[in-house]
Amino acid sequence: MTRVGVGIDIGGSGVKGALVDLDKGEFIGERVRYDTPESSTPLAVAKICKTIIDELGAAPEVPIGITVPAPVLHGVIPFIANLDQSWTGINADELFQEVTGHQVTVLNDADAAGVAEYYFGAAKGVAGTVIVTTLGTGIGSALLYNGILVPNTELGHVELDGRDAESHAAASQRVKQDLSWEEWISRLQRYYSHIEMLFSPDLMVVGGGVSKKHDRFLPKLDLKCPIVPAALRNTAGIVGAAVYADEQAKNNVPTAPGV
Structure with missing residues (x-):
């Protein structure tokens, strides 16, 4: 049985997501993309992520990883680049879980790419x-x-x-x-x-x-x-986000305080 995760990669121009085969590190079906809202506030972007998750038909138990162009400290974003500055200081894990209705793990976009390269790419x-x-x-x-x-x-x-x-x-x-x-x-x-x-x-x-x-x-x-x-190039962020979320779930790592 195929183990499935969802990865979503938030960038300054686009928000992209896909179902990921967690054993192969490959997309299942087509990638979904929406333009990043002109007012790229956390709530506006979270709503786009919910749309992507719903469009992909992710079941409640499917691990969901979301990348942001920023450091992420226990779910909190201390500063941000390429998105609205209102992201600064918010708990992204909590916000995304509230808006999407799913358990979500948020991580830095380059970290996600690194995870993907270790599991399935040049550093395997x-x-x-x-x-x-x-x-x-x-x-x-x-x-x-x-x-x-x-x-x-x-x-x-x-x-x-x-x-x-x-x-x-x-x-x-x-x-x-x-x-x-x-x-x-x-x-x-x-x-x-x-x-x-x-x-x-x-x-x-x-x-x-x-x-x-x-x-x-x-x-x-x-x-x-x-x-x-x-090796993975433009799929790395999405694949790495899904894999990292799955690893966090397997290790019972809380993705937000009190969760």
Whole structure:
């Protein structure tokens, strides 16, 4: 019998969700997408998530994971990017459970991608420390040790040469500053060497849209540990959210105070 979960990925432009086969890490049926409301308040976005869950026909017992572009501390969002600032300080677990009528686990979007890569992607079965980064507008990160997620790492915001690392090395900066591949690679080398020095990982995985062109830059990075492209790419957030929610439910981890 197929074990099923629901993953929903909330972004600045769209809210996407799908039923997920928890044993294969694959979508069951088609992905559902709605535009993020122009007034992207927590309640407005939660209502979109309810619509997606209802459209997918999720049974009450199906684990539901929802990603947000923010850290999540015991369900609470301390600050937010790309959505309305009224998200700051709310308990997202409680809000989503109230609006959707389902038990919900909320987590950071990069953390969800990291979970997906560990269970089904480029980091599958890798022991020790794995760091997954997403290169896009900024640099998202996920840190796992023997498959256990250490959440909310925000490694794109380490200080590097007196500045925020992602303001120098994110994929968006290559386009914004009209950098050649060689110029951008030198910045990536500085960034990933610094991360390697801090954590001595066993593997680094690189995702984000630019990972489709991984052959242009990853082979040119000189590191002690292997660095490889992500395998799941645009399905990772949804798959990882569903898997993480399932793991939390199996371990009886409360998703909100008093739940």
